[in-house]
Amino acid sequence: MTTTLISIERPTRAPKKPLAFTIDGRAVTVEEGTTILAACRTIGIEIPTLCFLETLRPVNACRLCVVEVEGARVLAPSCSRTAEAGMVVYTKSARVIHARRLVLEFLASSVDLSTTPGMAELLAEYDCKPERYGPPKPHALAGERDAAIAGHHAAPDPDFAATVGQPVMVDNDLYVRDYAKCVLCYKCVEACGADHQNSFAIAVAGRGFNARISTEMAVPLPDSACVYCGNCIAVCPTGALMAKPEFDMRAAGSWNIEAQTTTDTICPYCGVGCTLSLHVQDNTIVKATSPLENSITLGNLCVKGRFGWQYVQPGPSADSATTRDG
Amino acid sequence: MFGAGGGTNSYAEVEETDVVFLWGSNARAAHPIWFHHLLKGVRNGTRLYVMDPRRTDSAKWADVWMGLNVGSDVALSNTMAREIIHAGLAHAAFIANGTTGFDVYRAAVEPYTLDVGEQLTGIPAAAIREAAHTFATADKAMICWTLGITEHHNAVDNVLSLINLCLLTGHVGRWACGCNPLRGQNNVQGGGDMGAIPNRLPGFQDILDPAVRAAFERHWGVPIQPTYGKNLTEMLHAMEHGKITALLCAGENPVQSDADGNKVARLLGGLDHLVVQEIFLTKTAQLAHVVLPATASWCEADGTVTNSERRVQRVRKAKEPPAGARDELWILAELARRLGTDLGNPTAEELWNEFRTVAPAFAGGMSYARLESLGGIQWPCPDESHAGETFLHGRLWETPVRGRPAPFSVVEHAGPAEQPDAAYPFLLTTGRRLESYNTGVQTGGYASPLHYGETVDMSPEDAVMLGCADGDLARVSSRRGEVTAPVRIDRALRAGLVFMTFHFPDSVDTNVLTNDQYDPKSGTAEFKACAVRIEALVASVGAR
Amino acid sequence: MDIRLLQAVPSDTERAAVDAVLGAPASGWDGGVRVNARDSHLAYGGRAMRERRHELVPALQALQARVGWISEGGLGYVCERLQVPPAEAWGVATFYALLATSPRPRRMLHVCDDVGCRDNGGREVEAALVAAGGPAVAHEPSGTHMQLDANTPAWMHSPCLGLCDQAPAVLVTDAGDPAVERLIGRVTADVARALLAGAAPGADALANTVVPQVGDPSLVLLQRVGVVDPTSLTAYRNAGGYAALGRALQLGAEGVIAEVTASRLVGRGGAAFPTGRKWEAVRTQRATPHYLICNADESEPGTFKDRVLLTGDPFAIVEAMTIAAFATGCEHGFVYLRAEYPLANERLQGAITQARAAGLLGENILGQPFRFDIEIRRGAGAYICGEETALFESIEGKRGEPRSKPPFPVQSGVFGKPTLVNNVETLANVLPIVLHGGAAFAAIGTTQSTGTRLFCLSGAVERPGVYEAPFGTSLKALLKTAGASPRMRAVLLGGAAGTFLPAADTDFPLSLEGARAAETTLGSGVVMVFDDSQDLEAAVLRIAAFFRDESCGQCVPCRVGTVRQEEALHRLARGKTRGGAEAEFALLEEIGVAMRDASICGLGQTAYAAVESAVKRLQLFQGGAV
Incomplete structure (x- = not known):
């Protein structure tokens, strides 16, 4: 038996204490520090989320995941509220259902959710009637929302429900920003910012209903600090941010998820070894992502991995490899 | 390092260490996702020092940027070492237990006083002292480097000098402590693992070791030469002297990626027979007598690659290759067959399993099934109950040490082989940009708004002196060749230092300028330093 | 980076x-x-x-x-x-209303059009400004609006400027070196026109701060306001100032907290949390440093009591902060002061400077091994920054977006450190507690609400201003003291986040329990009186617009709910309901409940309160009924 001079292993942390509490009448025991949402998932209780992602710091902004904690004045965001011993939680009380329904209606009446996966089912499940707030107001002109002054707004038009509608922004060849579809979940800002990429090309600007995702002075992306890693696209829950090929194929009606295969491989560039999930349709790569749970990438890539595979696409450049078939 | 050819730590450890010396690496641009891990550390409180002649995007994250003179890396590390020793901050217990050669090393660094260090590196003595003390007194510290260390004529000395610092302070063989080269290409590490280097058989087994050779000869049924093979630079030399007349070049574009490209082209062009296996008709392939069109190994074929944390990972076929392109294993097997040896038609997995058999201590436990289920495994992984090693060399802390203690190495400051002079008054250093890759054959084709073509980057001061503005054309010449490129003014550079990439060789072939002085120990040429002259030309193009 | x-x-x-x-x-x-x-x-x-x-x-x-x-x-x-x-x-x-991100003239007039001013002369001022200088600035010029010339003053609307006792109010800002800022009250159409034409602004409305009860010997919190020179430390000390700090240092930190706990003082910012318990929680936090924040971001429409304390008795706040810091182990204090109070800034800065020079701030205060200093941070036009966690974000140089609680400020506040946040009025109470003991303090007021409370009387009253009254005083009596209009129709109690009460419902004791029984809240002490000369529905619409404007936009219930609430009210007001008034009332209730239950912070949680009371108690917007 050899001994070591000092401990060389990773310092072990004190084991987390278990705590017991109740969800919908069921007793649950989890480790200290577990969120209500995580606890719910361990016992198979589904809670809808929009702004939550395992790889990002919770911002508690969408409020879709609220639950009722007995004795609390207001509902609690399950994505970030940690469980406490003896807590009594209801995930489907009338208050919870009401809040979720209204949140969904608020979003559906003000944002284009047509490309949000699972949203149609959710709206049906919660019996939402977004049309009751009035017909959606026609889209704002380009730049109009960017020009709002904090603390000021025009009086409402009684014939319409206000929306965040505005023209699609296509200012580069790699991806498209359609902020008419933005629910302001903050995920793209967090992914671009301190949580992952630390490029801070975008932030939330303005406030209230005019809060919006913006570059400095709302300049086009090529004039911003954007490095086109596309890590914002990877976390966008609504399709407001979309890679150009997907956007174009959807516009042309040729985007067909059923016809796509997804294969995990390793990025061909530097030696970090990022897992690339290649989405292939008709032998053409139509999208590259990385698994969120990958310990190296946490779903992130750089511009080369996310977009730099044109050279293996069918077409003239690849054909050149065969020009001198030996 | 100490017999294992790979970085000592996992990416996760850089998130939990206390001090990082990022040395000769612009990982922000060249290893962006590893840099995410580093930034997690920085956000957790890691103190970051970046040693780089340029104040790169990586350096801008540093608590302290140490802008050393190009090629003064050994001087800086030796100066720090002397300061650590004199301040009584060396880890005496570790040195006694796990190392050899300390006394000789101590004597060798003695001349590197803070004043000498300042003179050689350009960094103020007080800053060197502070960095040395911080590194030595940190509970956990790591040194990470890239080509800024290895693309020098004294590359191995540079690496050894950094290893010395870790040995001196006991920052090795522990969680979140160690020395980590960040690999520049997705399978540099894996190539070495598999024995595709001139001095090692699979699993980093030394070709000079008779027992190793005997085992492989038994397995393969062929004799194995008892000498090291030639690295690329040595091959070029051999070609120059007529010792090599035929070459198979697989997936490499030396005409554009090697230093003194004109010379490389001349040598390859002079071969009796050149076969190039490629996915593109590169400049090198254009010189070939035969081109073998291959598949893109990462998305049109199956196999494994190894990354910079020694993690072996699976690559998988995601799409069909273009008509006529063949799997590289098929090409190899067919070549063998036509040269008279039947290797059968092994699949990638079969080949991998053979590797596990011949390098059991290294990869015995890494079945495809386990690589799949564990998301890759970090070598060594001797058996199927083993999870792989997160960090290496813990043995150096064991008393008594298991295996050979780690040797200190005596290394001396040398400086770049070519220094600026009156005729060539600027020092050119080369490197990568975020959106491009190597000679651009892969990255030239996608529409990145970040692309702006080759430029010669210079300090505002030099631009004023040369009378050029952003976008003006300039002629850059060295003793070996000349190119013309637009000027880009970059505050990251100081007066006298200019920077170019080698991403756009079809328009600006930077490597006709670079110096092919190479390190005899590694075979790597000095891409990081050559003397150039710059003349402003009148015509202007619209560079950004 | x-x-x-x-x-x-x-x-x-x-x-x-x-x-x-x-x-x-x-x-x-x-x-x-x-x-x-x-x-x-x-x-x-x-x-x-x-x-x-x-x-x-x-x-x-x-x-x-x-x-x-x-x-x-x-x-x-x-x-x-x-x-x-x-x-x-x-x-x-772009988060803060008083930071402009497109060219503005050097002079801007920020004209209050909030509930306290609009029906008390504000509309006349606005009409004069429109006639003289065109419409208000409402969008950045890059949108569709107007080009502004640096030398031609312009004007824009402002939410409540905290000058409701001297309505209508205008904040004049002249950029320059030095910049000039003046908060001007009782603005007439002539004054407004002159200011827009570039005339020099007169003295700040509050240069001589007085309160209606000046000289009343029963005053505790207001005893020095209008009596003792607020610009002189000597005058303050001659009036008994800094005796409390001396006593506090004798008592020791735990002794001070014992007195505060015994006083049963609760926070005056709205949440009514026991102050002693909060102090103890901060004192015992292991993480260091601890921060102290005086919340002076008074922005609740109708509220101006903190402004009166800060301009009329600034040394008291400095002294009280010093005591709080001593008791809770803080070395650094911030006063987060709303941007619209330039004179309070000047007076407070003067008090801090004099206190520092006299060794009452800085190192070794009063010769004790105790170090404390105060820094003023000014708001930049955001009501939400009065919410304590949004305030932290603002101090940290970020958008004023509230944080989710827990963790609570006592554990993780500004810069992630234990932080004590007290409102100005809460701190003002500390001095009498330390001087006379917690028990004496607790003897005032009711058993459940101890001490006195400041009330901001404005609107249709003869003698508007800040009144101090022991808890338990009846609202009716207070209205009488201030000379409420005999034609009073309603009272807005507690501010925009409070409730409208019909005139008939104003006879109850002003205490926490009394308000609760009357299904209302004292909030920030707003008592705004509306009579038949005022348009109550317009006031409700203004409150709805206020919440929409001031929502930070972070959470969906508040960001969209405040919009949907305002839209429904406008449909009601204009007789364009969707499915009749009852359907709109039901929709408002649904929206309001969702905002109350699911919003991150108090802004969204209370955004329906005044609207609800207007509909249910005042029966407003019935005109839209089919």
Whole structure:
């Protein structure tokens, strides 16, 4: 038996204490520090989320995941509220259902959710009637929302429900920003910012209903600090941010998820070894992502991995490899 | 390092260490996702020092940027070492237990006083002292480097000098402590693992070791030469002297990626027979007598690659290759067959399993099934109950040490082989940009708004002196060749230092300028330093 | 950080304005001139630079004050100096109403059109300004609106300026060196026209702060206001000032907290949390340092009591903060002061400077091993920053977006450290508690609500102003004292986040329990009286607009709910209901409940309160009924 001079292993942390509490009448025991949402998932209780992602710091902004904690004045965001011993939680009380329904209606009446996966089912499940707030107001002109002054707004038009509608922004060849579809979940800002990429090309600007995702002075992306890693696209829950090929194929009606295969491989560039999930349709790569749970990438890539595979696409450049078939 | 050819730590450890010396690496641009891990550390409180002649995007994250003179890396590390020793901050217990050669090393660094260090590196003595003390007194510290260390004529000395610092302070063989080269290409590490280097058989087994050779000869049924093979630079030399007349070049574009490209082209062009296996008709392939069109190994074929944390990972076929392109294993097997040896038609997995058999201590436990289920495994992984090693060399802390203690190495400051002079008054250093890759054959084709073509980057001061503005054309010449490129003014550079990439060789072939002085120990040429002259030309193009 | 700097070049003026706040650049790497010998081989940055982020808002304010807006060059220079990414700085600049991100004239008039002013002379002022200078600035010119000339004053609407006792109110800001800011009350159409024409603004409305009860010997919190010179430490000390600090140092930290606990003082900011318990919680936190914040971001429409204390008795607040810091182990204190109170800023800064010079702040206070100092941070036009966690974000140089609680400020507040946040009025109570003991304090008021309370009387009253009354005083009596209009129709109690009460429901004791029984809240002490000369429905619409304007936009229930609420009210007001008034009332209730239950912070949680009371108690908007 050899001994070591000092401990060389990773310092072990004190084991987390278990705590017991109740969800919908069921007793649950989890480790200290577990969120209500995580606890719910361990016992198979589904809670809808929009702004939550395992790889990002919770911002508690969408409020879709609220639950009722007995004795609390207001509902609690399950994505970030940690469980406490003896807590009594209801995930489907009338208050919870009401809040979720209204949140969904608020979003559906003000944002284009047509490309949000699972949203149609959710709206049906919660019996939402977004049309009751009035017909959606026609889209704002380009730049109009960017020009709002904090603390000021025009009086409402009684014939319409206000929306965040505005023209699609296509200012580069790699991806498209359609902020008419933005629910302001903050995920793209967090992914671009301190949580992952630390490029801070975008932030939330303005406030209230005019809060919006913006570059400095709302300049086009090529004039911003954007490095086109596309890590914002990877976390966008609504399709407001979309890679150009997907956007174009959807516009042309040729985007067909059923016809796509997804294969995990390793990025061909530097030696970090990022897992690339290649989405292939008709032998053409139509999208590259990385698994969120990958310990190296946490779903992130750089511009080369996310977009730099044109050279293996069918077409003239690849054909050149065969020009001198030996 | 100490017999294992790979970085000592996992990416996760850089998130939990206390001090990082990022040395000769612009990982922000060249290893962006590893840099995410580093930034997690920085956000957790890691103190970051970046040693780089340029104040790169990586350096801008540093608590302290140490802008050393190009090629003064050994001087800086030796100066720090002397300061650590004199301040009584060396880890005496570790040195006694796990190392050899300390006394000789101590004597060798003695001349590197803070004043000498300042003179050689350009960094103020007080800053060197502070960095040395911080590194030595940190509970956990790591040194990470890239080509800024290895693309020098004294590359191995540079690496050894950094290893010395870790040995001196006991920052090795522990969680979140160690020395980590960040690999520049997705399978540099894996190539070495598999024995595709001139001095090692699979699993980093030394070709000079008779027992190793005997085992492989038994397995393969062929004799194995008892000498090291030639690295690329040595091959070029051999070609120059007529010792090599035929070459198979697989997936490499030396005409554009090697230093003194004109010379490389001349040598390859002079071969009796050149076969190039490629996915593109590169400049090198254009010189070939035969081109073998291959598949893109990462998305049109199956196999494994190894990354910079020694993690072996699976690559998988995601799409069909273009008509006529063949799997590289098929090409190899067919070549063998036509040269008279039947290797059968092994699949990638079969080949991998053979590797596990011949390098059991290294990869015995890494079945495809386990690589799949564990998301890759970090070598060594001797058996199927083993999870792989997160960090290496813990043995150096064991008393008594298991295996050979780690040797200190005596290394001396040398400086770049070519220094600026009156005729060539600027020092050119080369490197990568975020959106491009190597000679651009892969990255030239996608529409990145970040692309702006080759430029010669210079300090505002030099631009004023040369009378050029952003976008003006300039002629850059060295003793070996000349190119013309637009000027880009970059505050990251100081007066006298200019920077170019080698991403756009079809328009600006930077490597006709670079110096092919190479390190005899590694075979790597000095891409990081050559003397150039710059003349402003009148015509202007619209560079950004 | 590898931020991408802006290309625009700052003017020398902008550079000077920023450097005056941040100090000169340390090197060529943070906005200074490149000096080869210093900068070519070495640069410091990293954590030390990131820790300066909290200076962002003061730097932006310096640009605003000097040139009247934040240009691209100015913004870029601030970003370079502090290494803040431009997009982030833009996000911050566009969050605050008093930071302009497009050219504005050097003089701007911020004209209150809130509930306290609009029916008390505000509309006449607005009409005069429209006639003289055109419509209010409402969008950045890059949108569709107007081009503004630097030398032609312009005006814009403002939410409540905290001058409801002297309505109508205008805040005049003249950018320059020095910048001039004046909060002017009882503005007439003539005065407004003159200001728009460039006339010099007169003295600040509050230069001589008085309260209606001045001289009343029963006053505790207001005893010195209008009596003792607020600009003189000597006068303050001669009037008994700093006796409490001396006594506190004798009692020791735990002794002070024991007295505060015994007093049963609860916070006056609205949440009514027991002050002693909060202090004890901060004192016992292991993490260091501890921070003290005096919340002086009084922005609740109709509220102006803190302004009166800060301009009329600033040393009391400094002294009380010093005691609180001593008791809870804080070495650094902030006063987060709303931007609209320039005189309070001046008076408070004067008090801090004099106290520091007299050894009452700084090291070894009163010869004891106790160190404490105070820094004023000014708001920049955001009601939400009165919410304590939004206030932290603002101090840290970020957008004022509230945080989720827990963790609570006592554990993790500003800069992630244990933080004691007390409202101005709460702190003012500390002095009598320490001087006379907690028991004596608890003897005043009711058993459940101890001490006195400040009330802000405005609207249709003869003698508007701040009144101090023991808890338990009846609202009816208070209204009588202030001379409420005999034609009173309703009272807005507690502010925009409070409730409307019909005139008939105003006879109940003003205490926490009394308000609860009357299904209302004392809130920030607002008592705004409406009579038949005022348009109550318009007031409700203004409150709905206020919440929409002031919502930070972070959470969906508040960001969209405040819009949907305002839309429904406008449909009702204009007789364009969707499915009849009852359907709209039901919809409002649904929206209101969702905002109350699911919003992150108190703003969204209370955004329906006044609307609900207007509909249910005042029976407003019945005109839309089919």
